[in-house]
Amino acid sequence: MNSSQDILIIGGGIIGLSLAVELKLRGASVAVLTTNSKQPTARAAAGMLAPQAERIPPSPMLDLCLQSRALYAGWVERLEEITGLKTGYWRSGILAPVCQNEFQEQQSVSNLNSQWLDRDAVRQQQLGLGEEVIGGWWYPDDAQVDNRALFRTLQAATKELQIEIVQDCAEKIIRDENRVLGVETTAGKLQADRYVLATGAWSEQLLNVPVFPRKGQMLSVCVPENCGIIQPLQTVLFGTGIYIVPRQDGRIIIGATSENVDFTSGNTAAGIQSLLAGAMQLYPELQNYPILELWWGFRPATTDELPILGASAWENLTLATGHYRNGILLAPVTAKLLADLIWNQKLDPLLAAFHYSRFPEHWGFKNGD
Structure with a gap:
């Protein structure tokens, strides 16, 4: 197996596919190495676009x-x-x-569009809130996207744009001094001019980066x-x-736990019980x-809890x-800024805060050289 693409993106989740589409639209030849054998990170999300609600x-x-x-629409x-x-x-706000x-914290970012609603006003904003709700912050500019629909759309876009998708498992990144020479997979070696590591929670299996899985359990109910x-619930409730998170088709997404349990799979009774209890306190009708x-x-x-974006210690690896809790939200800006960097050699100053060098003790390849 081989590849003569300009860029090989290792990882076919929301981030990898978003960047692949952006690069292809700019004229690059792109391949995406992905596998279906892992639980997609995109599922551990509700699609909230909530920089204000997240405080x-x-x-x-x-x-x-x-x-x-701002890029999302x-x-x-x-x-x-x-x-x-x-x-x-x-x-939806x-x-x-x-x-x-x-x-009750004060508004954390006072110059952004938001409003404090008292007990009566918050119930005018959304009917059916629990008796314990005494008020709330309204963020009209925050929004949502159906993360599963977005993922399907990105997959379809790669087909429409004829982006090469390699269904295989990356086993090792091959390098010589300060350059990556290829990626060893279960079916052979893949090569390109440039490489992007976008394997999410599994990144540490290929590179000694401080990225680790944090499990999230979720559930959905329907009206x-x-x-x-x-859909009687017309806005996201963030407690x-x-x-x-209401969907316009009548589904309601409830999430999410945050558990340091490595890659332990499965839902637990305790996890689901905690989600239901918290959700019904805010919106009792869910029972x-x-x-x-x-x-x-x-x-x-x-x-x-910040992403790692941009250049690496190897000149042709980005x-x-x-991205932790914000992969869905950050997909368009990640694609834009990294496509600027990779394809147009344009470095946005904002990337400095997310540079790998803030973790000096964590760099080196896994599985040998």
Whole structure:
């Protein structure tokens, strides 16, 4: 096996496919090495685009997230035009209810569009909130996308754009001094001029990077047919340790646990019970909704909970990993900034905050040289 592509992207998740599409649209020849044998990180998400509801403090991370949120509408519109598919992008806004006995923080980013709603106003914003809700923050600019629909759309875009998809498992990155020479797979060796590591929670298996899995359990329910309305919940509810994300087709996504259990698979009774308890406190009507599905996935976390983006210690290897809770949100800005860097040799100053050198003790290849 071989490849003569300009760029080989190792990893076919949301980040890898987003970058592949962006590079292809700029004229690059691109291959994506991916495998279906691993639980996709995209499943451990609800598709919230929530830099404000997440209360990210003023920082380069907030700047990165806000830039990506601003790109989203145009980005998904282009994907939908390429494929004819829908991504479920919905500028629904996000409501962060505050319950009794919860510490009420002041607005963390005062210059952004937000509003404090008291007990009466928060119930006018969303009917059916629990009795313990005493108010809430309303973030009208935060939004959501159906992460599974987005992933399917990205897969379809790679087909439409004739991006080469190699279904195989990367076993080793081959290098000589400061350059990568190829990627050893179960079926042979792949080569390209440049490489991108975008393997999410599995990145540490190929490169000694401080990226580790953080498991998230989730479930979905659906609005009963006798409810009289397809979706009574018209905004995302973002609580303490819980979020409730309505879809326009009547599904409601509830998530997510955050567990340091390596790659331990499966849902647990305790995990699902905690999610249901938190969700029903915010929106009690959920107790009457039938459960549709339970699932889990693995977020790619780093020790400082920031992504690792941009150049690496090897001149032809670029890093796009460690997005943790914000992989869906950061897909368009990651694709834009890294395509600028790889294809146009344009380095955005914002990438400095996410450079690999902030982890000097963690660099080297796995599985030998």
